[in-house]
Amino acid sequence: MASHTFTLPDLGEGLVEATVLEWLVAVGDGVERNAPLVEVETTKASTELPSPAGGTVLELHAAEGETVAVGAPLFTLEIAAESGIVGTVPAEAPPTRRVRLRPPAAR
Amino acid sequence: MAEWTMQEALNAALADCLADDDRTLILGEDVGRNGGVFRVTAGLQERFGEQRVFDTPLAEAGILGTAVGLCMHGFRPIAEMQFDGFTFPAFNQLAAHVSKLRTRSGGALNLPLTLRVPSYGAIRSPEHHSESIETFCAHLPSIKVVSPSTPSEAYALLRAAVADPDPVVFLEPKSRYWSREERVAGDDLVGAGARQSGADADAERGDGYASRIVRSGSDVTLIAWGACVQRCVQAAAFAAEDGVEVEVLDLRWLKPLDVDGLVASVARTRRAVVVHEAPVTLGLGAEVAALLGERLFGTLAAPVGRVGAPDMPYPVAALEDEYLPSPDRILLAIQRTFDAVAA
Known part of the structure; x- marks a missing residue:
């Protein structure tokens, strides 16, 4: 078990902040990965953020109506194990391979 | 710097x-x-x-x-x-x-x-x-x-x-x-932008629409542009682990195409694979393959390979890694150029 604090993700299109409209969970609630967690509003649209992982809600870092900057803490989850995080910008993963080449016999 | x-x-x-x-x-x-x-x-x-x-x-x-x-x-x-x-x-x-x-x-x-x-x-x-x-x-x-x-x-x-x-x-x-x-x-x-043609990496080309050789190799030429150049560089690094020397050619200009640069590279390697994110059917790889076939019919050791998307719309995010050209798909296409036998 480990607690993990998630920040407001980059919502794309150059947006730098969002306002918390409504929390869809409360402290102590168990959440599934990808379950709706919070509704936020940007200058462009309002959107639900899914939970990036399954776990238990430990803390909500912004009240409803409060504006949060991209990268600022949004909520803290207690997570059972490393279960993968969605909704974040994918970091460039090192490439992997399975195929092995058999070079041509005669060059 | x-x-x-x-x-x-x-x-x-x-x-x-x-x-x-x-x-x-x-x-x-x-x-x-x-x-x-x-x-x-x-x-x-x-x-x-x-x-x-x-x-x-x-x-x-x-x-x-x-x-x-x-x-x-x-x-x-x-x-x-x-x-x-x-x-x-x-x-x-x-x-x-x-x-x-x-x-x-x-x-x-x-x-x-x-x-x-x-x-x-x-x-x-x-x-x-x-x-x-x-x-x-x-x-x-x-x-x-x-x-x-x-x-x-x-x-x-x-x-x-x-x-x-x-x-x-x-x-x-x-x-x-x-x-x-x-x-x-x-x-x-x-x-x-006007240097490093595939035709002659050291020479300046007059027309300014030259391709560039990203990595030199003697066994096969990977041809790409934009985001897929990096995919080809990664595949070339894997191929090198197997003793295969891959040339990576960045087309840069898709029109006009640097036909001389393409032909010069593939004339050396005798094998070519075009890699793009777009569907293979009528993708730019088809044009490149046709040009190479016309110019290098007697030289090519294998048909020009193409790696691209299937004929389907771009998928949801969770599936895009399956849709995009992976190192394995590029390596398999290279292998096919090694295994090709004329009928």
Whole structure:
């Protein structure tokens, strides 16, 4: 078990902040990965953020109506194990391979 | 020298274009006050004013139509489509006017416009935000198409596109916007776009539409542009572990194609695989394969391979890694060129 604090993700299109409209969970609630967690509003649209992982809600870092900057803490989850995080910008993963080449016999 | 990202390189190129020529204008959705959804035009309206860098309504046909009109009155507009998939609403302008106006006017009207399009996939985006439109654009007469693969290439090729007397579609690999690279200095940068032809890596080509050899190898040539160049470089590194020396050729310009550069590289390696994100059927790989077949029929040791997408729409984010050319799919295509036996 480990607690993990998630920040407001980059919502794309150059947006730098969002306002918390409504929390869809409360402290102590168990959440599934990808379950709706919070509704936020940007200058462009309002959107639900899914939970990036399954776990238990430990803390909500912004009240409803409060504006949060991209990268600022949004909520803290207690997570059972490393279960993968969605909704974040994918970091460039090192490439992997399975195929092995058999070079041509005669060059 | 410091490093820079492709986003910073493109921003610097646009700033230098605006500073060098008063006729240069930037227009598009959110390019002004917001600075662009990928920050490519950040700070430009502040620096050059609302007359030169301005926001438009969300109407792509209007954006491109306005750019055509500006050209007819002596300006050199740089228009932005916010995402690849939103070029389609502007396609009538592209096909009916951008492609034809010079011919229609008997050469009286030139269209020195640049159409910037954040392109390709791999950023986990929703529908309409991951399209490969190069074939659609390159198929239209009188339109040039170019797609950079690194930050310094992006700088040099955008400067070249804006300076070009013809309309140029500039396809930016959005998955590479935040890729970093050592910054190339001053004059070297502007000249970079016109050097390193596949025909002769050391020679300058007169026409400035040369491809470049990213990595030299003797066994097979991988041919790509934009975001797929990096995929080919990764596949080439894996191949080297198996003792296979892969040449990687970055086409840069998809129209005009550097046929001499392509032919020179594949004449050495006798095997070629084209890699793109677009569907294989009628993708640009088909044109490259046909050209190589015409020019190197007696030299090729295997049919030209093609790695691209199946005939289906770009999938949801969770499946895009299956859709995009992976190192394994590129390696398998290389293996097929080794295993080919003439009937």
